[in-house]
Amino acid sequence: MSSVAIAPPRGNAAGLCVSSGQIARRVLRKFVRSPQLVIVGTVQGAMFLLIFRYVFGGAIPLPGTNYVDFVVPGFITTGVLFNAMYASAGMAEDMSAGLIARLRSLPIPRSAVLIGRALADTAIQVWGLAITVAIGFLVGFRLHGSWSAALAAAALVILFGFVFEWVFVLIGMVAGSAQAAQGFALIVFPFSFVSSAYIPVATMPSWMRGFAENQPITVMVNAVRTLTQGHSAEALLGHPTSYFVVRSLIWSVGLIAVFAPLAVVKYRRG
Amino acid sequence: MVLEVSFTLEATGLVKRFGNTPALDGLNLTMQPGQVMALLGPNGAGKTTFVNLVATLLHPDAGTLRVGGIDVARQPAAVRRLVALAGQSAAVEPTMTGRENVVMVARLFGASAGDARRDAAAVLEQMGLSDDADRTVRTYSGGMRRRLDLGASLVGHPRLLLLDEPTTGLDPRSRLELWDVIRSLVASGTDVLLTTQYLDEADHLASQIAIIDHGRVVAAGTPRELKRRAGRNVVEVRVRDLSALDRVAATLMAIGDGPATIDRPTHSVRVALGADTERVFAALRPLDDTGIAIDEVSVRQPTLDEAFLALTGAPKENVA
Ligand SMILES: Nc1ncnc2c1ncn2[C@@H]1O[C@H](COP(=O)(O)OP(=O)(O)O)[C@@H](O)[C@H]1O
Ligand SMILES: [Mg+2]
Numbered sequence: 001m002s003s004v005a006i007a008p009p010r011g012n013a014a015g016l017c018v019s020s021g022q023i024a025r026r027v028l029r030k031f032v033r034s035p036q037l038v039i040v041g042t043v044q045g046a047m048f049l050l051i052f053r054y055v056f057g058g059a060i061p062l063p064g065t066n067y068v069d070f071v072v073p074g075f076i077t078t079g080v081l082f083n084a085m086y087a088s089a090g091m092a093e094d095m096s097a098g099l100i101a102r103l104r105s106l107p108i109p110r111s112a113v114l115i116g117r118a119l120a121d122t123a124i125q126v127w128g129l130a131i132t133v134a135i136g137f138l139v140g141f142r143l144h145g146s147w148s149a150a151l152a153a154a155a156l157v158i159l160f161g162f163v164f165e166w167v168f169v170l171i172g173m174v175a176g177s178a179q180a181a182q183g184f185a186l187i188v189f190p191f192s193f194v195s196s197a198y199i200p201v202a203t204m205p206s207w208m209r210g211f212a213e214n215q216p217i218t219v220m221v222n223a224v225r226t227l228t229q230g231h232s233a234e235a236l237l238g239h240p241t242s243y244f245v246v247r248s249l250i251w252s253v254g255l256i257a258v259f260a261p262l263a264v265v266k267y268r269r270g
Numbered sequence: 271m272v273l274e275v276s277f278t279l280e281a282t283g284l285v286k287r288f289g290n291t292p293a294l295d296g297l298n299l300t301m302q303p304g305q306v307m308a309l310l311g312p313n314g315a316g317k318t319t320f321v322n323l324v325a326t327l328l329h330p331d332a333g334t335l336r337v338g339g340i341d342v343a344r345q346p347a348a349v350r351r352l353v354a355l356a357g358q359s360a361a362v363e364p365t366m367t368g369r370e371n372v373v374m375v376a377r378l379f380g381a382s383a384g385d386a387r388r389d390a391a392a393v394l395e396q397m398g399l400s401d402d403a404d405r406t407v408r409t410y411s412g413g414m415r416r417r418l419d420l421g422a423s424l425v426g427h428p429r430l431l432l433l434d435e436p437t438t439g440l441d442p443r444s445r446l447e448l449w450d451v452i453r454s455l456v457a458s459g460t461d462v463l464l465t466t467q468y469l470d471e472a473d474h475l476a477s478q479i480a481i482i483d484h485g486r487v488v489a490a491g492t493p494r495e496l497k498r499r500a501g502r503n504v505v506e507v508r509v510r511d512l513s514a515l516d517r518v519a520a521t522l523m524a525i526g527d528g529p530a531t532i533d534r535p536t537h538s539v540r541v542a543l544g545a546d547t548e549r550v551f552a553a554l555r556p557l558d559d560t561g562i563a564i565d566e567v568s569v570r571q572p573t574l575d576e577a578f579l580a581l582t583g584a585p586k587e588n589v590a
Contacts, residue, residue, distance in 0.1 A: 014380045022377045026363055033365040033406070102361035105325040106378050106426070107350040270327060 016115070019108040023116025024123075027090065031124055037086070041128070045082070046135050049075050052198055053139045060199055065232045069144065072136035073153070073225040074197030076129060078217065080161045081188040083128040084168040085181075087121040091172030092181035104270065114267055118165050125161030129154065145230035149241070153227035156248060160220050163252045166259035173266045197221045200236070216251040223248040278303045278430055278461050279324065283333035286319050286485075293319040295485035296333065301463060301478065306456050308476035309465040316485040317465035318358060321434045324463070325355040338429060354428035358435050360415040361422075362407050368394060368418050369403040372425050379426035386425075393421040397451055413444025417451055424455070431455065433464040437471060449474055469577055473497070481581060489581040498527075500577040503550060506540040507557065508566040515539060518564075521557050537565070542572060 014022070031037065049072070057067040094100050103113050133141075143150050168185065175181035194208060195201070195217040201209050212218055223244035226233045234240055279301035286294040293316045301307045309317050322328045323335055326346035335342040337349045362371045372393055376386035394403045397417040407415060416436060423431055436452065437445040452475055456462055466472050472479045473493045480490040489496060505526070509518055512534065519530045519539045526541030533539070543550060550569050557564070 014378050018380075019378050022374050026366065026374060029370070030363065030365045098357045098359040098361040099363065101322075101325075101327055101357055102355065102375075102422075103378070104327055105350060105353070105355045106375070107347060107380070108378050 014108050014112075016109045016112055019112035020116040020119060023103070023113055024120040025116075027117055027120035028123060030090070031086070031120070041083070041086075042131050045075070045079060045128070045132055049132070049135055049139065056198075062200065062236065065229065065236055066140070068136075068140045069142060069229055069232075070200075070225070070236075071198055072132075072139075072141035073228050074195075074221050075136065076132050076153075076157055077160065077221040077224050078188075078192040078195070078197045079128050079132045080125060080157060080164055081192055081217070083125050083161065084121070084164040085185040085188060086124065087117070087165055088168035088172035088175065088181040088185050089178040090121075091117065091169045092175045093178045095173060096177050100267075101270075110268060111264070114169065114263060117169065118162065121165050121169075122158060122162050125165075126158060129157050129161075143228050144232060145226075145228055149227045149230070152245075153224045156220070156223055156227070156245070159252055160248075163255045163259075166256060166263050170259055170263040170266055173263065191215060191217045195221060196225075196237075216248070216255065219244055219251055220248045278305070278338060279307075279463065280336045281320075281333065282335075284320070284323065284330055284335055285332035286316075286323060286328060287331050292485050294323070294330075297482070297486055299480055299487055299490070301461070303461060304459075305478050306462045306464070306476045307478040307480060308472035309463065309480050309482050310467070310469060310472045311465070311482035312467060315482045317482060318434055319485075320482070321355065321357075321432045321463070321465060324349075324430075325353055325432055326350055327355075351426075352429040353432060354423035354426055354430075355432045356416075356419045356423040356434065356436065358438070360412075360419040362415055362418050364408040365406060367404050367406050368399050368410070368414075368421075371407060371418060372422050375422040376425040381425075389425050390421075393425045396424070396454065397421040398447070411444065413440050413447060416440065416444070416448055420448075420451065424460070428460065430461045430463060433462060435465055435467065438467070469573070470571060473571075481578070483578070488578075496577070496581065497572075500542060500572050500581055503543045503569050504540055504572045504576060505543050505550060505554070506538055506566075506568045506570070507564060508536065508538040510537070510563040510565050512537055514562045517560060518557065518562060521560060525554070525556065542576065543569075 052071050052075075053068055057071065060067055062070055100113065104110065171184045172181045175184050194204070194212045195215060196212065197217060201212040201218065204212055222237050222239075223241070226237065226241040226244055237244070279299070281297055281299040284294050284297040285292060295316075297316070297320065309320065311317055319328065323330055323342065324337060326342055326349050330343055338352050340348050340352070342349050366374070369390055372390035373386045376389050377383070381389060391400075391403075394400050397420060399414065399417060399421065402410065402414065407418065410418065420433070420436070433452070437448050440448065449471070452462065452464070456475075462475075464475060476493060478490070479493055479496055480487045481496070482488065489499075505522065507518055507522065509515055515532055515534065515537065519532050522530045522539055522541040526543055528542045530539050530541040554567065
C-alpha cells in the first residue's frame with residue numbers, strides 16, 4: 001500500500017458572490033445570444049398589445065378613463081408571467097443537459113445556482129418591462145399619477161418578476177425538459193386572462209369573477225394601475241392605491257415564502 | 271498543509287437504491303493513487319450511479335466511500351475540491367464560446383479572472399481546441415464538445431477526474447482523438463476513473479479494470495490479468511461440414527485457454543486464446559494437419575460478452 005502526499009487544491013473555491021455572478025452572467029449571455037428569443041418575445045408582446053389596444057379596445061367602454069391607460073398596466077404586469085416562462089424553460093434545459101449536475105459537483109455554495117439565475121432572470125424582467133413600457137407609450141399610454149408613484153410601480157413589477165421566478169424555476173425543475181416546462185407554464189393563461197389585466201372583471205360571469213377578483217395577478221395589476229393612473233383608476237376599481245399595493249405585497253411575500261423553499265429543496269434533492 | 275492518504279478511492283459495501291431497484295448492490299472497489307481505472311460494464315450496470323456518488327451528486331444508502339481519505343457522505347464539500355466530473359452528456363453551454371465555458375468553470379473553482387484566463391488557454395491548448403476557442407460551442411462537433419467538457423473538468427486541477435462513458439456516441443476518429451487526450455492527461459499525472467462499455471477502450475486507457483454488473487464488481491485486475499483470464503484473442507473457425515465440428519472443437523480445446531464453444535447453426539467453433547496474435551497461427555497448425563475443410567478462420571478480441579463469460583463463468587444479462 002503506497003501513500004501519497006496530496007497538495008491541497010489551489011486557492012479557495014469561489015464564494016457566493018463570484019459564483020452567483022458567474023452563473024447569472026451565463027444565463028444573460030444565453031439570453032442575449034438567442035436573438036430569436038428576444039425578437040419573438042418582443043414582437044409577440046407588441047402584437048398582443050396592438051390587438052388589445054386597437055381591436056378589442058373600442059368594444060370595452062370604461063367610465064372616466066381610456067382603454068389604453070387601462071390595459072397597458074395589465075400588459076406590464078402580466079408580461080412578468082410570460083417572461084418567467086423563459087426561466088422555467090431555461091432551468092429545465094440546464095437540468096436535462098447535465099449542466100446542473102456539473103455545477104452541483106463544483107465546490108461552490110449550492111445556493112449560487114438558484115441565486116445567480118434569479119438575478120439574471122430579474123434583469124431579463126427589467127428588459128421586458130422596458131420594452132412593454134416603451135410600446136405602451138408609443139400607442140398612447142400616459143401616466144396620470146406622480147413620477148414617484150410610477151417608479152414605485154416599476155419597482156413592484158420587478159418584485160413580481162422575482163416572486164414568479166421561484167414558481168417558474170420550480171416548474172422547470174419538476175418538468176425536467178424544456179418542452180414539458182413550456183406545457184406546465186400554460187397555467188399563465190388562466191391567471192393572466194381571468195384577471196383584471198385586459199378587461200374589467202365586472203363583465204365576467206359571477207363564478208369566474210370570484211376567482212378573478214381574488215387571485216394575485218388582479219391585485220398586482222390593480223396596484224400597478226392605480227400607481228400609474230391615480231384617481232381615475234382608484235375610482236374605477238373602487239379602492240385606494242394603498243389597498244392594492246399592500247395586498248400585492250402580501251401576495252408577494254406569501255408566494256416567495258412558499259415557492260422559494262420548495263425550489264431550494266427540489267434543487268438540493270436533484 | 272499536506273494530507274497523507276493511503277487511497278485515492280475506496281468503496282466498501284456501497285449500496286444505492288432507486289425505489290426498489292438497487293443500482294449499486296454492495297460494491298467494493300479500491301483505486302490506488304497514480305492509477306487510471308476503468309469501470310467496465312453493460313448498460314444499467316451501475317457505472318453512472320457510482321460516478322455520481324463519487325462526485326457527491328448522490329448520497330449512498332449504505333456502505334462507505336472515501337476519496338483521498340475523505341468520507342463522501344460526511345464531507346461532500348471537501349470531496350468536491352478533489353474531484354471533477356465529465357458526465358455522460360457534454361455539460362457545456364452552447365451559446366458561449368469554448369473559452370468562455372472554460373473560464374466560467376475556472377472562476378467557479380475559485381481562480382481570479384486573470385488566472386482563469388491563463389488556465390483556460392492552457393487547457394484549451396491541451397485539448398487541441400486553441401483554434402476554435404473563440405467560436406460558440408453551438409458550432410462544435412460532438413467530439414469537440416466532449417473535449418471541451420473534459421477541459422472544463424480539468425481546469426480546477428482535480429486530483430481525480432471522473433469520465434462517464436467519454437467516447438459513447440462519438441465517431442471512430444473523434445474517439446481516437448479523445449483517447450489521445452486522456453492518455454496525455456494520465457501522463458501529466460491526473461488520476462482518472464472512467465466508465466465504458468467497451469473492452470478495447472478500457473484496455474487502451476486503463477492500468478486497472480473493474481468489471482461491474484448488477485451493481486457489484488464481478489472481476490478486477492490489470493488489463494493483462496483480465497485478458498489472460500478472458501483470453502487475449504478469440505479464434506473462431508467455421509467449417510464446411512457440420513459433422514467435422516466436434517473434431518475441430520477438440521483440436522481447438524487443446525490449443526485454447528478455456529472451453530471451446532460450439533455454435534451449430536453457423537457451423538462454427540470459437541475458443542479464447544491467451545497467446546499473442548503472431549503465435550495464433552502456430553497454434554492453428556494442428557488444425558491444418560487434420561485436413562478438415564475450413565471456410566473461415568478469424569482472430570479477434572473478445573467481446574464484452576465473451577469476457578464476461580470467461581471472467582465470471584456466467585453470461586451477462588441485459589446486454590444490448
Ligand atoms: N434516477 C434514477 N431513477 C431510477 N432508477 C435509476 C436512476 N438512475 C439509475 N437507475 C437505475 O439504476 C441502474 C444503474 O443505472 P446506471 O448507474 O445509470 O447504469 P450505467 O451507467 O452502468 O448504464 C439501472 O437499472 C437504472 O435503471
Ligand atoms: Mg451510464
